[in-house]
Amino acid sequence: MPTSKSDNYIEIPEEARRVKAVFHTRPSDQHISDIKQWIRDGNPAFLNPYHTHTKPPANSSLVYRGEFDLLEKDVKAGRLAPCPCCSPNHGKYGRKGKIAWFPDEHVIRLLGPDCYKAIDREGHEQAIEEFRKEERREHEVRYLxxxxxxxxxxxxxxxxxxxxxxxxxxxxxxxxxxxxxxxxxDLWPHINKGQLHLNQKRNEFIGWSSETTEVDVIVDYAKIGGYxxxxxxxxxxxxxxxxxxxxxxxxxxxxxxxxxxxxxxxxxxxxxxxxxxxxxxxxxxxxxxxxxxxxxxxxxxxxxxxxxxxxxxxxxxxxxxxxxxxxxxxxxxxxxxxxxxxxxxxxxxxxxxxxxxxxxxx
Ligand SMILES: [Zn+2]
Structure with a gap:
């Protein structure tokens, strides 16, 4: 019984759509880790208090500040997050969601991994490149x-x-x-694989007869380290x-x-x-x-x-x-x-x- 509001329709409260234009400067590391913690605690991304659930205008500049995955159990159960770019009322993404800062509007939006690409391909790619560079820089500083x-x-x-x-x-x-x-x-040929052998004689039966003959056999003796x-x-x-x-x-x-x-x-x-x-x-x-x-x-x-x-x-x-x-x-x-x-x-x-x-x- 399909309706205009399908089964997986997500009701977005007014508060989520309210424009929180408070990020006049680049969101701090603390802001980013607050958002990531919110997601890790299993809260819906669209209800995060920093998030503005409105579609970004075309050609707005953006800065990616972080990436996040929803809880694995939610992803597996298909409980995905709605994306303000392209899917504001239906689950769209579960992994590699982006924390994007829009400096012109002073807002943060939590978006699907590549969603902004459809709005501004070049802007998205530049922001991704800058984000990866930053990730590398932070990682290397932390490592060193x-x-x-x-x-x-x-x-x-x-x-x-x-x-x-x-x-x-x-x-x-x-x-x-x-x-x-x-x-x-002339020892080397006898130890050059690190495996010492012995040359031994063994009696073997000839065909199906009960007679035996002596044959030479090479048997392993021991392995040595450092050879x-x-x-x-x-x-x-x-x-x-x-x-x-x-x-x-x-x-x-x-x-x-x-x-x-x-x-x-x-x-x-x-x-x-x-x-x-x-x-x-x-x-x-x-x-x-x-x-x-x-x-x-x-x-x-x-x-x-x-x-x-x-x-x-x-x-x-x-x-x-x-x-x-x-x-x-x-x-x-x-x-x-x-x-x-x-x-x-x-x-x-x-x-x-x-x-x-x-x-x-x-
Ligand atoms: Zn999207």
Missing amino acids: LGNEEKLRLTLKALMDGLELAKALDEFGAVLRKKIYDTMNL RLLNPETKALAALFNQPLDAFQFLDGVADWNSFVTGKTDEERHQLASLFSNARKAGTNALDRVADAKKLVSHETLATLRAWGRHPDCPYPFCLDFDETKVSVGRSVFPVVSIKIPEILSAYDSVPTMHLPGIKEA
Whole structure:
């Protein structure tokens, strides 16, 4: 039974239509958060006391100040908000509603996400662009100011990581030289995937007969961490720290972080945030690589290598021994050469990590 007022007709009270021309200046952050709270509390958008429920005149200038979603349960149930632009008495939008300030009329209207586009496409697009820029600016300022301590701790973690990297580079270089050159052990082909094997013999039945024959099989023995440090072509770990340290190091020279960040132009601040974001990725990678390489010097890995080298089925028997201070290698128990383990590698229980959130997660 269709009528002029359909079932989902929304009765708009006079108060909602009353022009509240009180916003002579740009609505404050407090106004915006009041409106968002009103919506979060489940109140109808059109009843918000700041909202003027009249159609905006064409070619009025507007400034988007915020976005909001209705409560998920209302959106799902189809209880949408009416829009003064295009649908003043019927539900129209549920998500990404806009808080728009109309400076000429001094009013605020809560609108559907793209509704104003139909009234003034260019004005809408310009306002959206400005709004996104502002969002980015606020986000970046909040990120940079809110993470000062973590940024400084990141610098510290990277500097500590670099010291470990240098020690591992040095230790690895000596270890490789002694294994491959001095002792002439061709070990790498047997460990180059981090998986140690044994060559074993197994009896297998021949066809359907009861006779057996001995076959060679390769079986897994153990995995070892840090094996890349034994790669004859490995690259220096310390070099991985150059880029992230370059990005974070200037923090040391900045005493007043607040003024430094707020004194930047938007573009400079954006570049700074991107620089940190990239350096964070590179730094995480560098520290992960150090943590992995350091596993070679662990008791667990060295004990595994020692046992494997002496195993009767080891495809490449050799002798490795170690204590807290050195690793010794040889073809057999005598002669062996020893390599000193740098103190720093036993001093650190674990490799420092970064606790800086990414700008996207922040
Ligand atoms: Zn609309």
